[in-house]
Amino acid sequence: MFAGIGGIRLGFERAYEGGIESVFSSEWNKYSIQAYQANFGMEIVHGDITKIDEKDIPYHDILLAGFPCRPFSQAGLKKRI
Numbered sequence: 001m002f003a004g005i006g007g008i009r010l011g012f013e014r015a016y017e018g019g020i021e022s023v024f025s026s027e028w029n030k031y032s033i034q035a036y037q038a039n040f041g042m043e044i045v046h047g048d049i050t051k052i053d054e055k056d057i058p059y060h061d062i063l064l065a066g067f068p069c070r071p072f073s074q075a076g077l078k079k080r081i
Contacts, residue, residue, distance in 0.1 A: 001049050001065040003027040005035040008064045023058040 003009065003025045013020050022040070026049040027033050033045045046052055 001026045001063065002067070003036055003045060004029075004032050004066045006039045008066050009040070012062070012064065020062075023060055026052065 004027060006025075009022055009025075022043075024046065025036065025043065026046045027036060028048045036045055037043065046056075
C-alpha cells in the first residue's frame with residue numbers, strides 16, 4: 001500500500017534473500033507508478049487504496065505501507081510533519 005516508487009519493497013527484498021513475492025501494490029500518483037513499474041517491471045499497480053474492495057487484496061503475510069515523502073523530499077516544500 002502507498003507503494004511510491006518501491007523503496008520499502010526493495011528494502012524487504014534485499015533483506016530477505018530467501019525470496020519475497022509481492023502480491024499487490026497500490027499507489028495513486030501517476031509519476032510514482034511509472035517509476036515503480038520501471039523499477040519492478042510492468043506489473044499491475046492498483047490505484048487509490050480507499051477505492052479498492054478489501055476482498056480484492058490477495059492473502060499476504062506482511063503488509064508494507066509507505067508514508068508521504070513530499071515533506072522531506074526535493075519535490076516538496078520540506079515542511080516536516
